[in-house]
Amino acid sequence: xxxxxxxxxxxxxxxxxxxxxxxxxxxxDFTLDNGMQVVVIEDHRAPVVQQMVWYKAGSADxxxxxxxxxxxxxxxxxxxxxTMAPGELSATxxxxxxxxxxxxxxxxxxxxxxxxxxxxELMMKMEADRMVNLRLTEKDxxxxxxxxxxxxxxxxxxxxxxxxxxxxxxxxxYNHRYGVPVIGWKHEVEALDLDDALSFYRTYYAPNDAILVxxxxxxxxxxxxxxxxxxxxxxxxxxxPERVRAQEPPQRAARRLVFRDPRVxxxxxxxxxxxxxxxxxxxxxxxxxYLLSELLGGGSTSYxxxxxxxxxxxxxxxxxxxxxxxxxxxxxxxxxVPREGVSLQEAEAALDKALADFMREGVDQEMLxxxxxxxxxxRIYALDNVDGIASRYGRALxxxxxxxDVKAWPEILQSVTAEQIMAAAREVLRPxxxxxxxxxxxxxxxx
Amino acid sequence: xxxxxxxxxxWILAAxxxxxxxxxxxxxxPKGIRAWLVEEHSIPFTALEIRFKGGTSxxxxxxxxxxxxxxxxxxxxxxxxxxxGFARAVESLAASFSFGAGDDTVSVSARFLSENRxxxxxxxxxxxxxxxxxxxxxxxxxxxxxxxxxxxxxDPNAIAGEAFAKMAYGDHPYGSKGEGTIxxxxxxxxxxxxxxxxxxxxxxxxxxxxxxxxxxxxxxALLDRLLADLPETGAPMPPKANVTIEGGVTVIxxxxxxSVALFGxxxxxxxxxxxxxxxxxxxxxxxxxxxxxxxxxxxEKRGLTYGVYSYLVPKDLAAVYMxxxxxxxxxxxxxxxxxxAEWRRMAEEGVTEKELQDAKTYLTGAYPLRFDGxxxxxxxxxxxxxxxxxxxYVNTRNDRxxxxxxxxxxxxxxxxxxxxxxxxxxxxxxxxxxTSGPD
Numbered sequence: 030x031x032x033x034x035x036x037x038x039x040x041x042x043x044x045x046x047x048x049x050x051x052x053x054x055x056x057x058d059f060t061l062d063n064g065m066q067v068v069v070i071e072d073h074r075a076p077v078v079q080q081m082v083w084y085k086a087g088s089a090d091x092x093x094x095x096x097x098x099x100x101x102x103x104x105x106x107x108x109x110x111x112t113m114a115p116g117e118l119s120a121t122x123x124x125x126x127x128x129x130x131x132x133x134x135x136x137x138x139x140x141x142x143x144x145x146x147x148x149x150e151l152m153m154k155m156e157a158d159r160m161v162n163l164r165l166t167e168k169d170x171x172x173x174x175x176x177x178x179x180x181x182x183x184x185x186x187x188x189x190x191x192x193x194x195x196x197x198x199x200x201x202x203y204n205h206r207y208g209v210p211v212i213g214w215k216h217e218v219e220a221l222d223l224d225d226a227l228s229f230y231r232t233y234y235a236p237n238d239a240i241l242v243x244x245x246x247x248x249x250x251x252x253x254x255x256x257x258x259x260x261x262x263x264x265x266x267x268x269x270p271e272r273v274r275a276q277e278p279p280q281r282a283a284r285r286l287v288f289r290d291p292r293v294x295x296x297x298x299x300x301x302x303x304x305x306x307x308x309x310x311x312x313x314x315x316x317x318x319y320l321l322s323e324l325l326g327g328g329s330t331s332y333x334x335x336x337x338x339x340x341x342x343x344x345x346x347x348x349x350x351x352x353x354x355x356x357x358x359x360x361x362x363x364x365x366v367p368r369e370g371v372s373l374q375e376a377e378a379a380l381d382k383a384l385a386d387f388m389r390e391g392v393d394q395e396m397l398x399x400x401x402x403x404x405x406x407x408r409i410y411a412l413d414n415v416d417g418i419a420s421r422y423g424r425a426l427x428x429x430x431x432x433x434d435v436k437a438w439p440e441i442l443q444s445v446t447a448e449q450i451m452a453a454a455r456e457v458l459r460p461x462x463x464x465x466x467x468x469x470x471x472x473x474x475x476x
Numbered sequence: 477x478x479x480x481x482x483x484x485x486x487w488i489l490a491a492x493x494x495x496x497x498x499x500x501x502x503x504x505x506p507k508g509i510r511a512w513l514v515e516e517h518s519i520p521f522t523a524l525e526i527r528f529k530g531g532t533s534x535x536x537x538x539x540x541x542x543x544x545x546x547x548x549x550x551x552x553x554x555x556x557x558x559x560x561g562f563a564r565a566v567e568s569l570a571a572s573f574s575f576g577a578g579d580d581t582v583s584v585s586a587r588f589l590s591e592n593r594x595x596x597x598x599x600x601x602x603x604x605x606x607x608x609x610x611x612x613x614x615x616x617x618x619x620x621x622x623x624x625x626x627x628x629x630x631d632p633n634a635i636a637g638e639a640f641a642k643m644a645y646g647d648h649p650y651g652s653k654g655e656g657t658i659x660x661x662x663x664x665x666x667x668x669x670x671x672x673x674x675x676x677x678x679x680x681x682x683x684x685x686x687x688x689x690x691x692x693x694x695x696x697a698l699l700d701r702l703l704a705d706l707p708e709t710g711a712p713m714p715p716k717a718n719v720t721i722e723g724g725v726t727v728i729x730x731x732x733x734x735s736v737a738l739f740g741x742x743x744x745x746x747x748x749x750x751x752x753x754x755x756x757x758x759x760x761x762x763x764x765x766x767x768x769x770x771x772x773x774x775x776e777k778r779g780l781t782y783g784v785y786s787y788l789v790p791k792d793l794a795a796v797y798m799x800x801x802x803x804x805x806x807x808x809x810x811x812x813x814x815x816x817a818e819w820r821r822m823a824e825e826g827v828t829e830k831e832l833q834d835a836k837t838y839l840t841g842a843y844p845l846r847f848d849g850x851x852x853x854x855x856x857x858x859x860x861x862x863x864x865x866x867x868x869y870v871n872t873r874n875d876r877x878x879x880x881x882x883x884x885x886x887x888x889x890x891x892x893x894x895x896x897x898x899x900x901x902x903x904x905x906x907x908x909x910x911t912s913g914p915d
Contacts, residue, residue, distance in 0.1 A: 074516070075847060107766075116766065119767070120767055123766070123837075124834055125841055126838055126841005126842050126843075126845075127841060143845055144841070144845075171779070176775055179780070179802065179803060179807075180782035183734060187632060187733060295623050295627050330563045368619055369619065400567075403570050406570030406589060410587065412518075413849045413851075414849055
């Protein structure tokens, strides 16, 4: 079996890159005179288009005390403008057989519509309209704030795992706004008002703070003409603040927390470490950390799974996570869910022992080769999901990476060596700067 | 505003969006296995979706959870490979296989590159035909299933779902979770898993959809290699379920800030001649977009929830019409009152011509958006076969939607909607709500 697999793997390694370069040819990018970046990704297999507008403004850009305003504004953007009644934008998208929605994260807020390709102009007209012409009433604020509070109830208050994650982030970030939840602290959301919304809107919603990503059955020249007509007519905001946030100080002590909730059915240990993110022209360390997360927790053959689920039979689930697409310092995370009869103390000790052993043993080259092979194949599978590629560009550009950075990323991943991965691991996974959380049932003893 | 509306209407009249060219071929393999295929040679991979009718409802009495556990174990060792040997083999081909167990089907979803298609199919074949079901793997995966069941027992959505199913379907398999109970899963033996495997995987219940870089001839040969050696017949299909839903409220006390409500009443069979009219009616009442009446009334006007939806659930063995909403404990009673009122208003007054037109434009326009990737299309192909739809359905579906008349929608609203039979299962500490209605 092994020899056959090895042979196959060899063939795949040789054949993949030639096909996988295809997607870059489908990407066109340019910048409008007012500073709005535009990326077009062509896929002519179906007469469908997706328009996304990404604002480089997320919850981490909010003023202190007004947490949740970025997300609240996202909801309010579906209210009216000078020329559209409240709800009319979505109604018009629906009446054209399309779908629309939006999402907010720490670093960006994005709006999108998917619709038949010949409706792109209408979508642009409406999206450009609400970039600057939003009209809000006190009634909009009151009703929609209740909707957001119910959203927080649904996502967070009703879910002890989400509450625990909030506490973990707050403990991980002492000074940076990544420590405050995207949806906002409940008491601050309850106090958000019209002025908060309009102030955030006027500060950040402008073409020089936005990225247009159009994907699907479109011609880049036509997209450019439409973008110039609708978005190009909007003046840049000369007072757009520079995107500088309060940064984390160096962490000098390990931090711990225990979160108890009677609704917890399955206790687990969560661990995070502050980690560097992808930076323009400097993505190598982030690539090494991504591969490290795959090696440690990327699937049933990964180091932690092999060790803790298969060999020692201490866990029902283990995972390692790293996402480098972030404007400021991100985190490298672990979770271990112990089996029945295994305490959190034992689970945490097993995780630490496994990590220490990994540091000593180093990278399994065969495993690294398999991961790289799958990443190459993923580029082929990705061609089937042009909207996924569009999101990748939108995310990356909204945290300051360039189109060139996005195009270079797959090759950087392929070029990372085992030595670079271990160097990144030694730099980031230091026990003295960890944050460890235990999620427990109410009344459960810590020992 | 007037200008914009005029533009929008003109566009609608100008062109209902053309459906992507989805050319579905029927392929019969040399050994007689039938599949639907869409050739798509521009990307060098194939998505394959296989479903076996029966699903977790095939669980033998007292063996609830066996089909689910069996399905989860298919990737945990096969042929001469243990669980991780199998996983390494899949990774080395950069293929992906996933196995799922639902109420009505067990699904096998596969994706593999053209350049190693034969090896990937051979590997998938070992998982389907030669799973090892090692005791070590059974115990490991069983622990994961039980962990999930424990979490469900403290999850308001799962609690509501389980209670509603029990009420609606009673002792039928639909009336309990396909994952089983902690007790039933703990008691499952390797023999039970083997029996579930024999019961599920047979040629008399097999449906296949394929999309990608593969010709009909290649697919025929692939089907024979992969599936021809399955036994002809499996376990007998379970009987139809009797749906018993009486109007009222069931409150399940649970300490959490937001109450979760599932609601429902008897539904409509997928093959009912009125199904399209019911589907359009539901789009107007509680369909997923912001334009549904429930969303407008409960969320947009009153801010009582983040989301409220209704949906027809035509399963193979029973049909219900359901919905869901979540609101803070002190607001859920009001949300339920508004939903009841909308249910009644729809039954009594029906819809307007404009609502019907808007729903049709949305549904016909949104349909082509579903065909957005090989795996999605492969699923659609299998779903069509399971629903007994003709192979040209994709090209006629929008005509059927457009053919629905106002009179039909309003008659179906009157006949289908039974405000007095609408039952709400509420999990939380709802203020001003008590269990009521027939036991």
